[in-house]
Amino acid sequence: MAIRKILIVDDSPTERHVLNDMLTKAGFEVFSSDNGEDAIHKSKQLKPDLILMDVVMPGLNGFQATRAISRDPETRSIPIIMCTSKSQETDKIWGLRQGARDYIVKPVNRDELIAKIQSMG
Numbered sequence: 001m002a003i004r005k006i007l008i009v010d011d012s013p014t015e016r017h018v019l020n021d022m023l024t025k026a027g028f029e030v031f032s033s034d035n036g037e038d039a040i041h042k043s044k045q046l047k048p049d050l051i052l053m054d055v056v057m058p059g060l061n062g063f064q065a066t067r068a069i070s071r072d073p074e075t076r077s078i079p080i081i082m083c084t085s086k087s088q089e090t091d092k093i094w095g096l097r098q099g100a101r102d103y104i105v106k107p108v109n110r111d112e113l114i115a116k117i118q119s120m121g
Contacts, residue, residue: 003121007048008032009039009065010083011057015106019052019083022110028117036060040068043075050120053100055084055091063098070099079120083108 006028008019016032023030031046033039037060043051051069055062062082069075081102082095092103102116 003028003049003117005029005031005046005048005050006117007039007042007046007051009034009036009051009057009062010054011035012054015054019108019113022108022113023117026110026114036062036065036068039065040072040075043069043078044072047075048078050117051078051080052083053080055082055086055095063094066095066100067098081116081120083113 006023008016008030010016011034020030020032031042031048033042035057053062053066062084066080069078070080079101080099081104082100083104085106087105095103101120104113
């Protein structure tokens with residue numbers, strides 16, 4: 001399955017803009033969310049092919065939202081890439097244990113991100 005629709009989840013308008021610009025120019029259809037609760041709702045509503053999930057957000061954090069999405073029968077087939085400034089190995093391990101398929105540390109390298117997205121397809 002080729003990845004076309006991507007949901008960006010990040011509370012930073014700047015990060016959402018940068019990722020949106022990067023992915024739109026690469027030919028993806030991009031949607032965005034600024035918190036974990038909305039991400040869970042949009043994952044069910046939009047059925048994206050992939051979710052890029054920040055970790056540090058107010059309310060439901062990215063680990064909690066990832067766990068909810070990856071354990072819900074309706075959304076568990078959607079791959080999630082954690083995309084965060086949390087660079088500790090323990091954070092990466094925890095993110096993968098919550099259901100993420102991959103983990104990228106910000107600032108995001110465009111070529112690395114596109115390669116990871118294509119490997120998910």
